[in-house]
Amino acid sequence: MSLYDASVPQLVKMLGNMERWLDKAAEHAAAKKFDVDTLLAARLAPDQYALVRQIQAACDAAKFAGARLAGKEAPVHPDTETTVAQLRARIQSVIAFLGTLTPADFDGAARRPVTLSFMPGMVIDGTDYLNELAIPNFYFHATTAYAILRHNGVNVGKSDFIGGMKLRPV
Numbered sequence: 001m002s003l004y005d006a007s008v009p010q011l012v013k014m015l016g017n018m019e020r021w022l023d024k025a026a027e028h029a030a031a032k033k034f035d036v037d038t039l040l041a042a043r044l045a046p047d048q049y050a051l052v053r054q055i056q057a058a059c060d061a062a063k064f065a066g067a068r069l070a071g072k073e074a075p076v077h078p079d080t081e082t083t084v085a086q087l088r089a090r091i092q093s094v095i096a097f098l099g100t101l102t103p104a105d106f107d108g109a110a111r112r113p114v115t116l117s118f119m120p121g122m123v124i125d126g127t128d129y130l131n132e133l134a135i136p137n138f139y140f141h142a143t144t145a146y147a148i149l150r151h152n153g154v155n156v157g158k159s160d161f162i163g164g165m166k167l168r169p170v
Helices: 003-032 036-041 051-070 084-100 126-151 158-162
Strands: 113-115 123-125
Touching: 003 036, 003 051, 003 084, 003 126, 003 158, 036 051, 036 084, 051 084, 051 126, 113 126, 123 126, 126 158
Parallel strands: none
Antiparallel strands: 113 123
């Protein structure tokens, strides 16, 4: 399996799932008669990021994974979102960016040295970057965003997290 196949389709799928979680959050807020944007400040623990930052971080993890492995520049997002609508736009922007990447962009990605701004003077090979940082980091923030919504009464379940599967007859 190529690093493209191991990353981009799943990141796009999960970002789409995240959008559907926000749909359910809006439905929940409407049913309970509160502004859905108030959920953006919700967090699981005082020292953890709020929902808005969890979604921003998941988006960043996805775009940087794709960009670094493909040897491209990631789009810039200044972390100024204050509404669910703005978060949706960010998710859609990252999905659109990932959609520009092709399997050919990932040729040589397994051994491509990836630099990380928080580890000056060090590099990590593409496969190790994907497996040891990019995917775990993405899922950490996605899972925490999901948990914040669920903790606040949004009707999301395991199937909302996993999303659709490419099943076929035996």
